[in-house]
Amino acid sequence: MPHIDYYFVTISPWTYLAGMRLEEIAARYSATITYKPCDFNRVFASTGGLPLAERSQARKDYRTQELKRWRKAREMDLTLEPAHFPTNPAPSAYAIIAAQAAGGGDVGKLTHSILRACWAEEKNVADTDVIKACLEDAGFDPGLADSGLLTGAMAYEANAEEAVKVGAFGAPFYLVDGTEKFWGQDRLGMLDLYLSGQLD
Template sequence: MAHIDYYFATLSPFTYLAGTRLEQIAARHGATITYKPTDVIALFGRTGGTPPAQRHPSRQEYRAQDLLRQAKYLKMPFNLKPAHWPTNMAPSSYAIIAAQNAGGGDLGVLTHAFTRACWAEEKDIADEAVVRACLSEAGFDPDLANSGLLEGAETYAANLEEAAARGVFGAPFYITDDDQRFWGQDRLDHLDAHLQERAG
């Protein structure tokens, strides 16, 4: 059975634009997924990247155009300048880690709920009420927002170290168990094709 390690950031617009396509691909191929929320801003500093606000104006302008084009192509609502961006990614990341440990819900729905809250719904994903609502939407106990915080912090930090060690440099980023790496939601079709080829 194929396995995918999924590195992402709950504040990443490209993670939002991935929607739940990864989960659909995994289901098609019988693959499992481990969700690894990661501090992508810290990761940029570790891997030679530059946070969006510090990039050259030409890069910032292209990013803005590309995000709007991709959202339109995918028919997804999108606010280029959300009210609560940037914000603290830790509470939502810890909630995903706690939910993965607890089980019983849908992690793909949970991840998308957080990114959608930021990029389409003008909500602050650092706010406890928003975290609890996203957990509930995905079928998890909303009290997970307040549990396992130390373990969440440790895992979140470990995900960053692991990501840097495994060649991850952006979000979303997908690594298969045969070490094929795919960066960006626009490479999900390539991931799909790779899993199909492996299955023979």
């Protein structure tokens, strides 16, 4: 049974544009997923990347153009400059970590709900009430937003360290069985082909 380690940040528009396709692909091949939200500013600092604010204007302009294209291609609502971006991704990441540990709900749905809250609904995903609503919508106890903060913080940091060690450098990043790396929502088709056995 294949396993996918999924590294991402909860305020990434590219992770949002992945939608639920990872979960759909995993279901086709009975693959398991471990969700590993992490601090990608730390990952960038260790792998040569730059936070958005520090990138050249040419890169920022191209990012905007690409977001427009992918928004249309994926037929997804996406606000190019949402009201609460950037915001602190840690609280929503802690909630995902706590929910995954607790079980009983749909972690994929929770993750996408948080991303959608930021990019389509213009909500602040650092806000406890927003996080609780996403938890409840995905079948989890909303109280998870208030519990396990220390454990969540430790896991959040560990996920970033692990992301660097395995070679992740951008979000979303998918690692299959500890060896095959796929970067970006636009590589999910390749991940699908790999799991199907069509790629070596």
